[in-house]
Amino acid sequence: MTAHTCNWGILATGGIATTFTKDLLTDPKSRKVDDIQHKVVAVASSSSVERAKAFISEVGADPSQCNAYGSYEEFVKDDKIDIVYIATPHSHHYENALLCLEAGKNVLCEKPFTINEKQSAHLVKVARQKNLFLMEAVWTRFFPITIAIQKLLHEDKVLGKIHRVYSDLSMAFKPDPKHRLYAPELGGGALLDLGIYPLTWQMLLLYQHPDNKKSVPKVTSSLMKTPLTGVDEYTTLILDFEGVHAQGIVTSSLSVKTSEAYCVHVQGEKGSLSIPWATYRPESYVLTLKDEQGKLGQPETKVFEIPGHGMFWEADACARGLRDGKKELERCSLDESLLTMRIMDQVRYSNDFRYPENLEAVRSDA
C-alpha cells in the first residue's frame, strides 16, 4: 500500500513549532504507521525569512523541498501546503487562523483555539463556509493511552459508577512579565495555557461518558490573579455533570507544580484510576480496584511507550482526515472545542478577568 503524504506548512518557529515539526518528521514506522507520511513543505516566520530557513535546518526538514517565508501573508499563498499548523501565542491564533482559512488552507491550530468562544465560533463558521478542515491541537486526546483509559471507564466500566474526577496541570514558572505566560497582551495566565488540559480530561472522562448524554456541566469557579501582571495565577473549577451524576474538580497554577501523586484521579464505586505526570503527555495509569469486601487491592500500573514527544498522533489523525475528506475529527470535535472555550470564558468573566479589549474582540463579520 502506498502511504498517503500530507504536506504541512508551519506558521511560526518557536518552541512548540520546533517540537511538533521534529515529531512530524519522525519515521512513522517507529509508531507502526504505514498508511501516512508527513512532509514539511513551507515554514513562515514573522521575524525574518532567515529565521524560517534556520528553523528548516534545525528541525531536519529538506530545504530543497521546503519553502521559507518571512511573512505569514506570503506563506498562506503557497499552494503546496495541504494543512497549516499554527504555533503562535494564544493572542494570535484567531487572526492567524482566519488568515489561513481565508486563503483556503486547512488548519490545525495550537491550543487554546483562541482567546474566547466567540473567536473560535468565527473560525468554525468560516471553515464550514469554505468547506475546510479545522481542528484545535489538543494532542493529548490522540494518545493511545487516552483512548485506552476511556474504554476502561466507559465500556469496560472497571470502576463502575464514577463519583468524582480530580484533574490538575500546574507548573512553577519563573515569573517574567514579558513571557507569554504572564503577558496579558499575549493571552497569558494559567487557565488557557495549562488549565485547558485538566479541563479536557473532564470532557474526555465525564462529558463523554455514555451515561452523561453530553449534558453540559454546571460550572462554579474561583480565580486568583498574579500581582505581577494581573493574569490568572491560580484557578479552580467545580463541574457538576448531572447526566452522569458526578463532579469534576479542575485546578491549574503558574506557581506550583502538580502533585507527584497524580495529574488525574478518578474515583469510582469499584476503585480508582490515577494518571501520573504529565497531564498533557500521559505515559501510564495506575488502577486500584476494591476486593469483594470493598477493601482496596494492590495498585496495578500500565505503561504506554511514546516513540518521540507524542505530537505525531494528532498529525496522523489530521492526515487521515484530509485523505478521507473529513472537515473535523470526532476525537477533537469543533463542538467540544467550543464548549471548552465557553467554560473557560465563564471562569474568566465570572471572576472579573478579561484580556485587553483588542484581544477579546472579533471581526465585524464574525
Ligand SMILES: NC(=O)C1=CN([C@@H]2O[C@H](COP(=O)(O)OP(=O)(O)OC[C@H]3O[C@@H](n4cnc5c(N)ncnc54)[C@H](OP(=O)(O)O)[C@@H]3O)[C@@H](O)[C@H]2O)C=CC1
Ligand atoms: N501542545 C503543547 O504541548 C504546547 C503548546 N503550546 C502552545 O503553542 C503556542 C506557542 O507556544 P510556544 O511555542 O511556547 O511560544 P514561543 O514564544 O516559543 O513561540 C511563539 C512564536 O510565535 C511567533 N510570534 C508571532 N507573533 C509573536 C508575538 N507578538 N510575540 C511572540 N511570538 C510571536 C514567533 O515565531 P516567528 O518569529 O517565527 O513568527 C514565536 O517564536 C501557545 O498557544 C501554546 O499554548 C506551547 C507549548 C506546548
Ligand SMILES: O=C1OC[C@@H](O)[C@H](O)[C@H]1O
Ligand atoms: O501546552 C502546554 O504544555 C506544557 C506547558 O509547558 C506549556 O506552557 C503549555 O502551553
